[in-house]
Amino acid sequence: MTASTTAARGKYEAVIGLEVHVQLLTESKIFCACSTRFGAPPNTNVCPVCLGLPGALPVLNRKAVEYAVRAAVALNCQVNQRSVFARKNYFYPDLPKGYQITQYDQPLAEHGHIEIRANGEPRRIGITRLHLEEDAGKSMHEGLPDSTERSHIDLNRSGVPLIEIVSEPELRSPREAFDYLTRLKEILFRSGVSDVSMEEGSLRCDANISVRPHGQSGLGAKSEVKNVNSFRFIREALEYEVERHVEALESGARIAEQTRLYDAAQGKTFTMRSKEQAHDYRYFPEPDLPPLIVDEAWLAKTRADLPELPDAMRARLVRDYGITEYDVSVLTGAAGLAAHFEEAVRHTMHHKRTANLIISELLGRLHASGLDITQSPISMKGLAMSADLAESGALTSKMLKDLYDLAFERGEDFPAVYEKEKPQQLTDIAAIERAIDEAMADNPAQLAQYRGGKLSVKAYFVGKVMNKTKGRANPGLVNELLNKKLPG
Numbered sequence: 001m002t003a004s005t006t007a008a009r010g011k012y013e014a015v016i017g018l019e020v021h022v023q024l025l026t027e028s029k030i031f032c033a034c035s036t037r038f039g040a041p042p043n044t045n046v047c048p049v050c051l052g053l054p055g056a057l058p059v060l061n062r063k064a065v066e067y068a069v070r071a072a073v074a075l076n077c078q079v080n081q082r083s084v085f086a087r088k089n090y091f092y093p094d095l096p097k098g099y100q101i102t103q104y105d106q107p108l109a110e111h112g113h114i115e116i117r118a119n120g121e122p123r124r125i126g127i128t129r130l131h132l133e134e135d136a137g138k139s140m141h142e143g144l145p146d147s148t149e150r151s152h153i154d155l156n157r158s159g160v161p162l163i164e165i166v167s168e169p170e171l172r173s174p175r176e177a178f179d180y181l182t183r184l185k186e187i188l189f190r191s192g193v194s195d196v197s198m199e200e201g202s203l204r205c206d207a208n209i210s211v212r213p214h215g216q217s218g219l220g221a222k223s224e225v226k227n228v229n230s231f232r233f234i235r236e237a238l239e240y241e242v243e244r245h246v247e248a249l250e251s252g253a254r255i256a257e258q259t260r261l262y263d264a265a266q267g268k269t270f271t272m273r274s275k276e277q278a279h280d281y282r283y284f285p286e287p288d289l290p291p292l293i294v295d296e297a298w299l300a301k302t303r304a305d306l307p308e309l310p311d312a313m314r315a316r317l318v319r320d321y322g323i324t325e326y327d328v329s330v331l332t333g334a335a336g337l338a339a340h341f342e343e344a345v346r347h348t349m350h351h352k353r354t355a356n357l358i359i360s361e362l363l364g365r366l367h368a369s370g371l372d373i374t375q376s377p378i379s380m381k382g383l384a385m386s387a388d389l390a391e392s393g394a395l396t397s398k399m400l401k402d403l404y405d406l407a408f409e410r411g412e413d414f415p416a417v418y419e420k421e422k423p424q425q426l427t428d429i430a431a432i433e434r435a436i437d438e439a440m441a442d443n444p445a446q447l448a449q450y451r452g453g454k455l456s457v458k459a460y461f462v463g464k465v466m467n468k469t470k471g472r473a474n475p476g477l478v479n480e481l482l483n484k485k486l487p488g
Contacts, residue, residue, distance in 0.1 A: 178234065
């Protein structure tokens with residue numbers, strides 16, 4: 001990006017819309033009984049229906065519809081009582097029928113929204129539509145012995161049930177797009193409709209972006225970025241596209257409407273093909289499937305059965321347990337973590353301390369050990385015990401950290417490690433006073449600073465005393481004795 005482009009960036013705003021494809025958590029495909037299991041050998045989860053063989057007829061999977069309706073309700077969409085399946089015609093090797101069964105002008109749901117925070121303020125991003133469709137197969141162009149000569153096709157994904165969620169073009173920055181995707185993923189996971197695993201292809205995103213001068217209502221020429229496999233890369237790809245569009249507008253160049261691919265290694269997008277329009281797909285109603293009817297009784301049951309969604313959970317955790325918004329953002333940011341926190345606080349009244357221990361002590365050790373919360377050697381009951389001991393003053397911070405380290409090294413729960421080690425705080429006043437005297441003698445420069453009026457240096461001496469007592473000194477007693485020796 002040139003210096004002139006950087007200077008011009010503030011004159012423009014991005015207009016971003018996202019198309020998110022989400023695999024539903026069914027055991028079988030949308031129109032046949034084939035398994036949706038990830039990782040099966042190529043072309044083993046297939047049958048005449050998902051292979052598109054002549055005479056094979058689709059039968060709609062009711063569970064897929066139930067999950068799609070649940071997702072629509074969770075995303076504040078208006079669910080249409082009547083929706084219609086259509087054929088989207090295009091020719092590609094991984095599409096065996098030569099068309100994809102989807103929904104077009106009469107989708108399952110419309111007019112939803114998600115709340116994000118933009119510059120610290122809540123902002124509502126509209127959802128244009130949510131519809132059901134089948135996935136295509138997968139073309140494999142590399143990684144096989146003859147990849148330089150051939151592409152291979154795996155049709156295991158052909159017919160896997162998807163919902164496509166299309167946002168309004170209301171996102172104004174790559175950061176907002178990232179936040180929208182994060183919130184969407186949270187809602188879909190909490191709703192139980194998908195595992196939203198980008199690694200396994202359960203969540204994929206295409207991003208449409210144009211740039212226009214601030215104050216202009218019309219849309220500029222649009223680029224679509226496809227097949228990006230992480231939220232971070234989507235944000236990076238959009239940032240690159242904003243710069244590319246601004247540079248073109250500033251130079252007077254024409255921006256072609258294109259579909260582009262993102263190369264994460266180079267941090268750039270590259271042209272894939274010209275952008276398709278709806279008429280290119282020659283949509284027409286699917287003759288082998290009747291209209292889908294979702295009545296009010298079905299909708300009412302879906303609303304009643306909907307799990308607690310992320311926004312409601314966050315508000316409840318803050319309200320019921322007195323923890324901070326930051327604590328809640330961490331506890332709800334990983335699958336199942338909030339549930340483990342709530343399990344722990346059933347065994348202790350020290351809710352804030354419990355949240356702190358999960359966030360500051362447990363998560364880092366789990367990550368370093370390659371474990372998730374379900375594999376923690378420290379149970380939630382054990383963690384609650386450690387919170388009680390720390391809160392009572394029976395354990396210093398250093399003693400608690402050492403016990404956590406031992407629990408992970410030995411693969412033992414906290415109570416077992418505590419019973420074996422039984423660390424004792426140092427409360428001997430004479431011993432602590434000796435440590436204070438030594439700390440003052442060893443650090444004359446800091447002592448002079450304190451006596452010269454820099455009272456914050458007292459915290460430095462607290463740390464030195466704790467080091468000399470190997471973290472065993474009672475912190476309250478250390479502060480009390482220091483206050484006598486260093487008044488003020």
